[in-house]
Amino acid sequence: MTNLYVALIHHPVINKKGMVIGSAVTNMDLHDIARAGRTFGVRGYYVVTPYEDQAVLAGQIMDHWTRGAGGEVNPSRKEALERVRVVKTFEEACQGIEEERNQPVVKVATSARGYENSVSCARLKEELNGNASHVLVFGTAWGLAEELIDQCDYILDPIKGAGSYNHLSVRSAASIYLDRLING
Amino acid sequence: MTNLYVALIHHPVINKKGMVIGSAVTNMDLHDIARAGRTFGVRGYYVVTPYEDQAVLAGQIMDHWTRGAGGEVNPSRKEALERVRVVKTFEEACQGIEEERNQPVVKVATSARGYENSVSCARLKEELNGNASHVLVFGTAWGLAEELIDQCDYILDPIKGAGSYNHLSVRSAASIYLDRLING
Numbered sequence: 499m500t501n502l503y504v505a506l507i508h509h510p511v512i513n514k515k516g517m518v519i520g521s522a523v524t525n526m527d528l529h530d531i532a533r534a535g536r537t538f539g540v541r542g543y544y545v546v547t548p549y550e551d552q553a554v555l556a557g558q559i560m561d562h563w564t565r566g567a568g569g570e571v572n573p574s575r576k577e578a579l580e581r582v583r584v585v586k587t588f589e590e591a592c593q594g595i596e597e598e599r600n601q602p603v604v605k606v607a608t609s610a611r612g613y614e615n616s617v618s619c620a621r622l623k624e625e626l627n628g629n630a631s632h633v634l635v636f637g638t639a640w641g642l643a644e645e646l647i648d649q650c651d652y653i654l655d656p657i658k659g660a661g662s663y664n665h666l667s668v669r670s671a672a673s674i675y676l677d678r679l680i681n682g
Numbered sequence: 683m684t685n686l687y688v689a690l691i692h693h694p695v696i697n698k699k700g701m702v703i704g705s706a707v708t709n710m711d712l713h714d715i716a717r718a719g720r721t722f723g724v725r726g727y728y729v730v731t732p733y734e735d736q737a738v739l740a741g742q743i744m745d746h747w748t749r750g751a752g753g754e755v756n757p758s759r760k761e762a763l764e765r766v767r768v769v770k771t772f773e774e775a776c777q778g779i780e781e782e783r784n785q786p787v788v789k790v791a792t793s794a795r796g797y798e799n800s801v802s803c804a805r806l807k808e809e810l811n812g813n814a815s816h817v818l819v820f821g822t823a824w825g826l827a828e829e830l831i832d833q834c835d836y837i838l839d840p841i842k843g844a845g846s847y848n849h850l851s852v853r854s855a856a857s858i859y860l861d862r863l864i865n866g
Contacts, residue, residue: 500844514756526710530851537854539844572698574849660684660723660864665758666857667714670721673854674861680844682866 500539500680502626503603503633504672505591506531508547510643521639523552528559528582529575530669531636536578538676542598544591544633545584556584588635588646595631603631607650608675609641610664616653619678626679634675636668684723684864686810687787687817688856689775690715692731694827705823707736712743712766713759714853715820720762722860726782728775728817729768740768772819772830779815787815791834792859793825794848800839803862810863818859820852 506527509520528545535543545556560579562568569576585591595603606622626632635642635650647653657666657674666674690711693704712729719727729740744763746752753760769775779787790806810816819826819834831837841850841858850858 530854533849533851534854536847537841537843537850574847577847578849657721657861658865659721659860663720663758663761665717665762666721667717667853669851669853670714670718670857673850673857676843677841677858677861681842 499541500626501599501629501631502540502679503542503544503595503631504531504535504540505544505546505588505633505635506668507588507635507637507642507646508549508552510646511637511639512641512643514640518643518645519639520547520549523547523556525559527638527669528556528579531672532578532582533575534673534676535581538680540581540676542595543582544594545582546586546588546591547584548586553584553586560584588649592633595633599631601631603633604652605633605635605650607635607642607647607653608671609637609647609653610656610666610671611641612656613653616655618655619675619682622652622654623679623682636672638668683725684810685783685813685815686724686863687726687728687779687815688715688719688724689728689730689772689817689819690852691772691819691821691826691830692729692733692736694830695821695823696825696827698824702827702829703823704731704733707731707740709743711822711853712740712763715856716762716766717759718857718860719765722864724765724860726779727766728778729766730770730772730775731768732770737768737770744768772833776817779817783815785815787817788836789817789819789834791819791826791831791837792855793821793831793837794840794850794855795825796840797837800837802839803859803866806836806838807863807866820856822852
């Protein structure tokens with residue numbers, strides 16, 4: 499297992515117009531990122547939503563796979579979803595990580611937008627060889643709000659492709675970043 | 683743009699027990715792989731299903747985003763989905779690719795299972811510098827059936843993570859392979 503955690507933020511994120519909003523939890527985000535996280539040795543996957551009804555929905559999905567019929571039919575899905583934690587705020591996610599390993603957590607934002615002070619996956623990969631906990635933070639909707647990025651210690655270079663198009667799903671982006679950080 | 687195409691197979695694939703089955707088209711597979719394909723300069727994304735009702739469903743989803751209201755609300759989604767083609771068989775996909783560029787297409791299977799004769803992404807990446815068309819083939823459900831893998835020229839090394847767990851979603855796997863082949 500690595501010293502890496504993942505957090506998926508549903509608030510504060512931005513919409514197409516750049517306004518700060520809260521987004522809905524989607525089933526596929528839970529599954530795909532949990533499976534990628536389990537594949538790449540992520541210690542915990544925090545799903546962050548301040549909305550009670552959304553937290554209940556996420557809890558029901560997880561229950562089905564970790565304690566209900568889903569886990570019996572598909573044990574590998576159970577293994578992946580067992581590392582999911584649903585919390586209300588990013589602060590609560592960081593607190594959970596810090597309590598688990600009794601040390602501060604280094605917060606790493608991701609964004610499809612370019613930032614002058616962003617760091618490369620290669621540099622972060624080196625740092626991950628140490629013992630410090632790191633949390634990789636992903637935004638739903640049109641990405642993390644600035645107020646959340648400002649709380650982070652680093653921001654990772656955006657994933658670039660063959661041109662200027664940069665509209666990967668958060669599921670694709672999380673999978674690619676994890677592959678680069680563990681295998682790259 | 684690259685010389686790379688993607689095909690997503692819904693038949694013949696296997697189920698958990700290794701039996702050959704046909705799977706259902708899912709909305710998220712269309713979107714996520716189209717968006718990753720567009721990001722990494724894929725020329726065309728073939729969705730392969732022999733089932734008429736599934737082809738109709740896929741067509742309706744695409745219409746909404748390429749000709750309907752979806753494309754107006756989200757033009758970047760339109761750009762991604764415009765490169766999707768729905769066909770009945772893998773042969774038909776290959777024929778389409780061959781006609782488009784008037785040359786044979788090199789067929790590259792992917793699998794989470796290990797094969798002795800699999801090739802690395804680094805080796806395929808070198809080959810992609812040439813002019814030949816290549817199609818990267820992904821299986822839904824529990825992966826491509828052997829009868830389809832047997833039709834391919836290469837099989838790519840499986841994506842390995844931090845341990846033996848290898849249950850990435852096909853959306854995650856496609857995203858990671860494309861990143862490795864274009865950026866790796």
